[in-house]
Amino acid sequence: MPPTLEDVDLSNRLLQAVAGHRLLAFRMGGGVRLEFDDDAFHEFTIEGSLRVVLADGSDRHGDPISLDVAEQLIRLLNTPATAAVVDPRGALKVAFEDAYVVVPYDQMYEAWQVRSDEGLLIVSMPGGDLAIWPPGSDGQDDS
Secondary structure (H helix, E strand, C coil): CCCCHHHHHHHHHHHHHHCCCEEEEEEECCCEEEEECCCCCCEEEECCCEEEEECCCCEEEECCCCHHHHHHHHHHCCCEEEEEEECCCCCEEEEECCEEEEECCCCCCCCEEEECCCCCEEEECHHHCEEEECCCCCCCCCC
8 A cells, every 4th residue: 555645745854854964884784774974873774676776867776786786876875865755655765966766665575664863763564655653753653
């Protein structure tokens, strides 16, 4: 089930904190983790398919990671994000000046999540719905 427009709007307001902050590091393992150098230390965990689209329109795919995607992520290190948004279908898009990373929702699994040191947690649920815990929430699903 796709997310509600209210959940998309809330997620996008919460993700505005990433804009202007550099991609500090990425880690590969059971998925990919993108870490940003902002005050709240946002971390994006990607466990589903991943696509890096370059300014020239070419793209690289990973499920969740490939050597081509890793090479592109290396090039994005220390580059500020221009935006991080969730689209109405539940896909995550993290934009940089010359590229963007797209993580679609998955029908059966949690494809991605975003967390911060301030307590933010946004989880892409199976089917694209979103579970959202804003910073300072009491752990209840506020979505």
